[in-house]
Amino acid sequence: MDLQTARTGFHKARALRAAWEPLWRDCFHHAQPTRMQAGLDRHGNGRGRLVDLFDSTAIDGVQQLAASLVAELTPPWSRWFGLVPGHEVTGEERAQLAGLLDRTTRCIQGHLDRSNFAIEIQQCFLDLVTIGTSTLQFEEAAAGESTAFSFTAVPAAEMYIDGDRNGAIRRQFRETFVSPETLFGRYPEMARDRSDMETGSDEESIRLVEAVIRGHGRSTYLAYADLSAEGNQSSIIEEGCFSGSPFITFRWLKGTGELYGRSPVMSALPDIKTANKVVELILKNASIAVTGIWLAEDDGVLNPANIRLVPGSIIPKAPGSSGLTPLQTPGRLDVSELVLEDLRANIRHTLLTDRLAPLPTTNMTATEVLERSVESARLLGAIYGRLQAELLTPLVGRAIAILVRRGEIAPLSIDGATIELQYRSPLARIQAREEMRNVMSWLDTATRLIAAGDDIIDSRATIQWLAEQLGVPRELMARSGPTPEPPAAGDAP
DSSP states (O other), X not given: OOHHHHHHHHHHHHHHHHTTHHHHHHHHHHHOXXXXXXXXXXXXXXXXXXXXXXXXXXHHHHHHHHHHHHHHHSOTTSOOEEEEEOTTOOHHHHHHHHHHHHHHHHHHHHHHHHTTHHHHHHHHHHHHXXXXXXXXXXXXXXXXXXXXXXXXXXXXXGEEEEEOXXXXXXXXXXXXXXXHHHHHHHSGGGGGGGGGOOOXXXXXXXXXXXXXXXXXXXXXXXXXXXXXXXXXXXXXXXXXXXXXXXXXXXXXXXXXXXXXXXXXXXXHHHHHHHHHHHHHHHHHHHHHHHHOOEEOOOOSSOOGGGOOOOTTOOOOOOTTOOOOEEOOOOOXXXXXXXXXXXXXXXXXXXXXXXXXXXXXXSOOOHHHHHHHHHHHHXXXXXXXXXXXXXXXXXXXXXXXXXXXXXXXXXXOOOOSSSEEEEEOSHHHHHHHHHHHHHHHHHHHHHHHHSOTTOOOOOHHHHHHHHHHHHTOOGGGXXXXXXXXXXXXXXXXX
């Protein structure tokens, strides 16, 4: 990839995103007003304004849904994934490979726990719920850090994507404006050429564009910056190749033929705007109810500009004048609260707040808990499938590539046949529990039907399968003993 290809691709991606920006501004303004700077103007003109927001139902719903995604998909300090032998590995080789993969999983999980992953993924989920598209930048940490991983939640204002006709993301661009010190700190090899650059003062921002183009199993990376004082000349400052892109872009759901994702906030936006307007009108009506509307005769004595409606005040009036008289409003049925309650219920329903809420404090039976879990899996099933393909799998693959390059784990490839990636998040285990319930029902029925002495159930394999479904650590499993010798030809079975 050369500089001209990167520049042309970036301008195309910026034009594609322009059509989405008005909708994004609306979503950010009503659901995340304090993060409006991610909406789209680096100069601050798009920052959130709270002066015309009166209802916080959507703001609270977005935060709760993002927290639920963190707890259900990538719970902090919990092993939400694992590497296990594939279906082609059997016998003693399977046991040896399982031990190696378990140590590899613990190594990856340890680096994730020590990194800032839990902090940054929360910010990514907030953007995902709000505008339907989010990007997590996954880089290798500097030498000497306690972890090999470094994560950054890329603001929506800085990220541009492009893809093929099927909606697959093939090109990613990040545009940032950094100080010279920041640029030289990130690219140390540029420091020696600093005297030859016309960057102006250290307070002056430099436009930096990072481009990643995927193809043929690898991602090509190129970073260029405007290093001249006029900003009209770009220079390549870094090039490279990765097995996977350092930018992990994922979407909530995607319409046919669309590239950027759609969010639950977009679906709830009409109700959010209407609820905000209803609350505004209620507050205006409340101010009228408190201060009132008054009538006064224009008798040349009463000056409305000098009237103060406070306890103990004396208002002069002319003899025979009625003075101030409150305006009587006709009797009416106030339906604003009913309308507002319906709107808020619709917003909570669309943002899954009422369906993914914490369990009530009252005692629940095991069946009720199980059915609630199944309902959560049904609601997030399609979303989880997309997030698994666009976020979780590239995340684990990128982590493996970094640790292999550092020499902390053995080189391995997740192909599904020899090594399989298994998800163990709470949401993924709901389906595993359903499968376990079916297996346990079969075991119970089989033990009742088979005759004494029949050996059709492999107890050890069954226990190992149940342990894998429940995510039981392998060190708790007893070592398998030597394989028994087969009986001789004339021996009885």
